[in-house]
Amino acid sequence: ISTRSHTKIKKPPSPPALPIIGHLHLIGSGPLMVLRLGASTCLIASNASVAKEILKYQDLNFSSRPEFASSEYFIYTGSRFLTAPYGDYWRFMKKLCMTRLLSVAQLDKFMDIREEEKVKLVESVMRCAREGNLCDLSSEFTTLTNNTICRMAMSTRCSGTDNDAREIRGLVKACLDLGAKLSLGDVLGPFKIFDISGTGKKLVGTLTQYDRLVDRIIKEHKEKTREGSEGMKDFMDILLEVHDDPTAEIKLAANDIKSFLLDIFLAGTDTSSVAMQWAMAELINKPKKFKRLRNEINEVVGPNRLVKEADVPNLPYLRAVILETLRLHPSGPFIIRECAQDCEVNNSYVNGKTRVLVNVYAIMRDPQLWTDPDEFIPERFLDTSSEKIGEHQMELKGQNFKYLPFGSGRRGCPGASLAMMVMHQAVGALVQCFDWKFKEGEKVDLSPGPGFAAEMRHPIICYPIKLMDHF
Numbered sequence: 001i002s003t004r005s006h007t008k009i010k011k012p013p014s015p016p017a018l019p020i021i022g023h024l025h026l027i028g029s030g031p032l033m034v035l036r037l038g039a040s041t042c043l044i045a046s047n048a049s050v051a052k053e054i055l056k057y058q059d060l061n062f063s064s065r066p067e068f069a070s071s072e073y074f075i076y077t078g079s080r081f082l083t084a085p086y087g088d089y090w091r092f093m094k095k096l097c098m099t100r101l102l103s104v105a106q107l108d109k110f111m112d113i114r115e116e117e118k119v120k121l122v123e124s125v126m127r128c129a130r131e132g133n134l135c136d137l138s139s140e141f142t143t144l145t146n147n148t149i150c151r152m153a154m155s156t157r158c159s160g161t162d163n164d165a166r167e168i169r170g171l172v173k174a175c176l177d178l179g180a181k182l183s184l185g186d187v188l189g190p191f192k193i194f195d196i197s198g199t200g201k202k203l204v205g206t207l208t209q210y211d212r213l214v215d216r217i218i219k220e221h222k223e224k225t226r227e228g229s230e231g232m233k234d235f236m237d238i239l240l241e242v243h244d245d246p247t248a249e250i251k252l253a254a255n256d257i258k259s260f261l262l263d264i265f266l267a268g269t270d271t272s273s274v275a276m277q278w279a280m281a282e283l284i285n286k287p288k289k290f291k292r293l294r295n296e297i298n299e300v301v302g303p304n305r306l307v308k309e310a311d312v313p314n315l316p317y318l319r320a321v322i323l324e325t326l327r328l329h330p331s332g333p334f335i336i337r338e339c340a341q342d343c344e345v346n347n348s349y350v351n352g353k354t355r356v357l358v359n360v361y362a363i364m365r366d367p368q369l370w371t372d373p374d375e376f377i378p379e380r381f382l383d384t385s386s387e388k389i390g391e392h393q394m395e396l397k398g399q400n401f402k403y404l405p406f407g408s409g410r411r412g413c414p415g416a417s418l419a420m421m422v423m424h425q426a427v428g429a430l431v432q433c434f435d436w437k438f439k440e441g442e443k444v445d446l447s448p449g450p451g452f453a454a455e456m457r458h459p460i461i462c463y464p465i466k467l468m469d470h471f
């Protein structure tokens with residue numbers, strides 16, 4: 001960031017030093033601020049109109065993501081999608097996501113998978129309830145999202161001897177943890193208090209294990225296709241078709257496929273799981289709202305079956321609960337971008353290649369935009385409320401710049417519809433079927449964790465009490 005002497009364009013303000021390592025999402029006073037994080041300089045945008053300027057009016061210039069230290073250790077060089085620079089490869093993969101892999105038509109075909117995994121979730125919690133055991137919702141929700149995505153991506157799941165999905169979960173978790181450590185090293189830059197190369201080596205080891213596993217699964221898919229066995233196409237089948245298509249604009253390599261699937265696991269598993277944990281925590285903490293949701297489900301669904309996806313359009317309070325959860329607890333509190341060329345934002349001059357973080361956490365708690373912004377009030381999203389946002393797809397795609405849980409524009413989250421489908425019915429089912437009690441003397445802890453992802457500091461672990469025997 002610099003000032004141009006021939007104009008009156010100013011520098012964005014910058015705090016004198018950086019005392020903050022955890023709680024990154026809490027920083028950012030003022031609409032636009034420069035932060036020197038160790039070796040790197042970031043621009044932090046914390047208000048809706050600056051977000052709109054960056055994500056809408058200058059969308060193209062801000063459509064890349066920066067490289068982080070972890071990319072040095074990434075074995076699929078040049079194949080990244082999530083963190084790809086804006087360009088032909090990213091455009092091709094994004095189009096594939098939107099028109100095929102995560103399109104509404106394809107998601108419809110996966111409906112049975114989501115339904116079955118929801119039933120598995122309820123059964124697993126039911127076992128805890130029967131045996132009087134504590135239930136760790138973080139592990140229940142992560143199993144749900146991991147199994148759902150593993151089945152959609154490559155027809156693997158954890159069952160009996162088939163533990164590929166469990167192995168993938170372990171590897172993805174290791175990648176997330178090691179990547180986070182490396183990014184912290186990146187942020188700290190010259191201090192280098194983390195053993196970057198040791199962590200980097202571990203990341204390479206984990207990725208190599210993932211590579212072997214997915215190689216084997218690719219081979220199995222190819223054999224299945226050769227044998228001509230029918231079945232529903234998963235992501236891998238579709239990607240292999242594109243790989244074999246001589247007319248495709250881009251020739252997909254095996255590494256591109258493996259890397260893309262890894263990105264889907266990295267971006268899709270914990271994000272939805274963490275949001276569902278927050279939803280349950282907020283509801284358990286507010287018994288009146290919990291009861292209101294239970295009553296709505298009972299009225300619409302009745303006592304003889306589990307809530308399902310087709311019910312969601314008739315459950316406005318459930319939809320409001322999920323919207324409000326994502327407002328207060330966005331799983332991606334920062335939208336991370338990089339600006340391609342020198343430009344002006346909010347009358348300040350920004351050099352090309354500057355990292356930009358749009359602090360959606362701050363925007364969605366901005367007291368100028370929301371009444372009682374720190375309170376969990378699903379009612380604000382009901383039709384009768386003046387604060388409600390539209391429920392059109394575009395709202396989730398970030399065309400309303402005060403509500404941005406899934407980012408915005410061409411770089412916005414391609415998994416938003418899937419995440420919503422999974423979250424509505426899972427949270428709905430756990431409210432429909434169980435009461436939730438904490439251990440004697442314990443209560444819901446709503447404090448956020450120290451990481452970048454605004455997850456819960458302490459996962460909710462409590463006793464489910466079953467209400468009905470029907471399911």
Ligand code: HEM
Pocket residue numbers: 081082083084094149263264267268269271272275330331332334335336404405406407408409410411412413414415416418419
């Ligand atoms: C509650 C759940 C989720 C939240 C809050 C969330 C949030 C986000 C956010 C904020 C971004 C960055 C958007 C931007 O730069 O404008 C993003 C990107 C992305 N998300 Fe999600 N996401 C969720 C679930 C999912 C799921 C289920 C998938 C896949 C199955 C997914 C796949 C992706 C991918 C691939 C990108 C990168 C897109 C690109 O760079 O073009 N996400 N997500």
